Amino acid sequence: MARPMGSVRLKKTSPATLAVGVALCIFIIYFLIGPSTPNFSPSRKAAAAAHHLSPPTSPFRKPTGDKQKQKPPPVAHYNLNNVTTTPNPLENRENILILTPMARFYPAYWDNILRLEYPHELITLGFILPKTKEGNEATRELQKRITKTQKHGPEKDRFKSIIILREDIDPPLVSQDEKERHKLENQKVRRAAMAKARNSLLYSTLGPSTSWILWLDADVVETPPTIIQDLASHDQAVMVPNCFQRYWNEEKQMMDERPYDFNNWQDSPTALDMAKKMNPDDILLEGYSEMATFRTLMAYMSREDGRLHEEMPLDGVGGAALLVKADVHRDGAMFPPFAFYNLIETEGFAKMSKRLGWQPVGLPNYKVYHYNE
Template sequence: MGPVRSLRRSNPLTIVVGVVLCIFIFVFLLSPSSADSAASKARSANAASNPLSPPTSPFRKQNEKANGKRKPPPVVHYKMNNVTSTADPVGNRETILILTPLARFYQEYWDNLLKLTYPHELITLAFMIPKNREGNAATLALQEQITKTQKTGPEKHRFASIIIERQDFEPPLSSQSEAERHKMENQKARRAAMSKARNSLLFTTLGPSTSWVLWLDSDIIETPATLIQDLAAHNKDIIVPNCFQRYTDSKSKDVKERAYDFNSWQDSDAARKLGEGMGPDDILLEGYAEMATYRTLMAYMYEEGADINTEVPLDGVGGTALLVKAEVHRDGAMFPPFPFYHLIETEGFARMAKRLGRAATGLPNYKVYHYNE
């Protein structure tokens, strides 16, 4: 074996180059990706400077005292004319507020949220959870997933901010099972409570920089990853996709689909006449044989293989997945917890928006999927 070459006889330049190369590799492996870095910078740029800032602005706690004195809260100017809601929300860096009334936590709902391709640093999530046993369980499960996503998850999955609120009133139903929720005799009380929850969530989270509000129910477990961009591309004041449900046929054992949300509809003369004969506190309900309205339901407008961008005008909308320009809510359109033209909650919202000159649009061939209990 030949003599071992002494380190002292090595070329000093070779050693220097080797050290520099090792440092470069070390830095490259530990540094965040350019996409993650850009997202992090965007969050820092949009961070609120004070706890009194709008809840949709992520707050980074800073030293509140200078020279031993508490800093006064800043005077902030918001130029509302600069807030846009356009067909190209990504290109215009428009902020999205996703609002979810959450009675039960479904892991599939959260997993689907993480798959949305809209830049997460432009998304704020907000939840309204009832104060009962099921609500407590949902809160714990939600917080666990938030911690995983916001603290240890990939930077691209992290949202600008997340807000959790608890209802200040008791839910009218003791059970949140699908069968109990859809009983006809429970609808007025249940949907009035849902309206209150939606309004509380909306009015406490809508910030001055919010461009779009996406109402997304906690049991919507499957949507296209481009849901926000797809709906916003139509540039409509209010737009709703068609909500379906997958199920296993009891006989063939095949996985099939069925229409789920019947609250998106076009009005009928029969429904109007029914309303004319009702008392001031009575409401019209859709999807029940006992109250035949003969409305044209978007749920049954779906055509296999047809254009997913086909639009239809609507008089009532469901709230399972509903994209609204923030300015519509700022104009005063909310979810009536009382009979409004004999309509309540999301259907009442569509009627109220129409009175404000804001039209609702449906996409019968664009589907999202509801959890099947």
């Protein structure tokens, strides 16, 4: 028999299908009318930056429903005009940032830091270490010393804060032995990596209240306890002491010292002429017989009868120990990981500082000492 036109037979819907449909409808309704952003309640306080160098960064969200209105994160105000960099940093209680790229941990380095006579509550320490087996070991040793100092040490030894960064790039050299590090063929790639590490450390730690930055290599194990006050007293924007190394002199049968850092120099006509003939991506290096520049090296300008605070203007600087006014870095002077006027890393930094109007200065008779491997 023919079915009447317009009549439709409906299939019986199963309970499972009906349940899925209801759930889907509820989800769509919630999606359309529910809150579009999460509720930032007090339990989310950890999302806000608590470090003294950074203002809170967690966004403010109005609470939903009948909950009491939460206070927004505070607005941090910094007046850089009030940040001083004077020849009397101790008297004016200026904040110091000591930055150290570290591939190995030297106990003598930490002992030397603890002996600094500048108030530790005004010093922030910053470290960057590679993600290598050696870097992991150095990090463990560093953290042990930090814990001992910051948690169990005398109040006078505790620093304002300590920041540890781990590099996000692979180190160009597997070995950190001194001979391997100083091979000529390794210099460009090694120093480019060092420049990137320095820049990462600098721009991750430079705070709005920082007055001075003391760059101090991890293998510099001896400095005068008053090095910060001594270098700052010259009121120079970029200031370097002379880096030497103590060793056993077989000929004299006694302890002796020798120059170590040859990156503190005054330029020469020969070096300038060599640079003119180089490709833009080539770099000039100091201290190699294959590349005789005939520059005036501060390492050889030290005199037994010289004045401790005698100054000399420089065109290139090393990073073993280097005091910099924070304004120099804030102006944009960084460590080029590329050839900058045929210079790289710390020497490129000196060139960049000069281009910005800041003259580097050295103290040939004021010495710090490098670890002797």
